[in-house]
Amino acid sequence: MILGALLALPFLAYLGWLVWALVAYPIPLGYNLRSLWQRKLSSLSTAAAIALVVGIFVVVLSLAQGLSVAFVSSGRQDQALVLRPNARFELNSTVERDRMRILKVHPLLKRDSGGESMASAECVVVKLFPQWDGTDTSVTVRGLEPMGRTLRPQVQLVQGRWFRPGLSEVVVPRKMQRRFQGMELGRVLRMAGREWEIVGTFEGGGSSFESEVWSDVEDVMQAFRRDVYSVMLARLETPGRVEGFSQAIQADKRLQLEVVREADYFKELTKAGDPIKILGNLITLILTGAAIFAAMNTMYAAVAGRTKEIGTLRALGFRQREILASFQWEGIFLCLTGGLLGSGLALFANGIQTGTTSFDTFSDVSFAFTITPGLMAQGVAFSLIMGLLGGFLPAWRASRIPLTEAMKGG
Secondary structure (H helix, E strand, O other): HHHHHHHHHHHHHHHHHHHHHHHHOOHHHHHHHHHHHHHHHHHHHHHHHHHHHHHHHHHHHHHHHHHHHHHOOOOOOOOOEOOOOOOOHHHHHHHOOHHHHHHHHHEOOOOOOOOOOOEEEEEEEEEEEEEOOOOOOEEEEEOOHHHHHHHOOOOOOOOOEOOOOOEEEEEEHHHHHOOOOOOOOOOOEEEEOOEEEEEEEOOOOOOOHEEEEEEEEHHHHHHOOOEEEEEEEEOOOOHHHHHHOOOOOOHOOOOOOOOEEEHHHHOOOOOHHHHHHHHHHHHHHHHHHHHHHHHHHHHHHHHHHHHHHHHHHHHHHOOOOHHHHHHHHHHHHHHHHHHHHHOOOOOOOHEEEEEEOOOOOOOEEEEEEOOOOOHHHHHHHHHHHHHHHHHHHHHHHHOOOHHHHHHHOO
């Protein structure tokens, strides 16, 4: 962190000097900005190249942002998951029935108005489902108790009704219906040798639960021949009680289980977006080099065609640093125009639904491209950096042209 700050210090100092020069030397700067308009074709082509790079940069970041939103919006600070020690994920965990009975009467659990413990015994499995593009993808199937729906208030039924125990019924996310075949209301899914009727459709407020098929926990366990649960989701009175609940469970020799705060569990799952970030940064790095070269080429051409005008500015008394600042700002404004355009175009991707396979759970995660003002600001800042890098050498060249050579036009 300290090394990064030290490396950025000269860059920030140079940028600060350019801002001061913007106010101190308005005349040559105005000349440079007018020249951008006079060279419409080359200016637009360079701005378009910058816009393409910035647009891709913002869209790639929005993928990771959408995945992060899906997981972060899934967990609560006052809820905890009880898992087998070192299981890390629900799919790898097992909790025996006798241990589940002990857990559900634990005195630290919150009770609802009827005095029932706010805890849900759940079974998590994966099943291959066909997508509309013809490929099969593993999807999480969650068996849960009625209290499991109460513990996830962001999940709301939008069509049909909730499943009933003992009838092999499921509810599916509306977003999955757009990506997977045969998930319309009233259709039948084939799982574990049974036919499961789709009786309802739900939305999960952008959470990761919109990537899961839900049914009754006992139905799922019977069909998939499981005699143990996967996990228990529990709500505590306050977020501060989670730590005490964790210590109590670990101290109970009958249980030998592990407690993870639900928000922390889903925060760990956000690492599934790391490969997307790495690939996106690699693509962006390659395109950035091309965009900087395009900006530099445009600025060098501008300098080569305006040596007489540069000589005139020098003859009028403008100093080398004033010429440097004005040509540097010309490159910056050119790239900023492309940055604003690219960030604006990226908005067309906002909300588009997609999905990926989590390398942790090996199941599909549905999410949406999420373009935020912060990501757009990063795109504009990215274009500013390209303007500084792409415009510095041509600006330096313009400020160092000998006066006699400039007056002769070359």
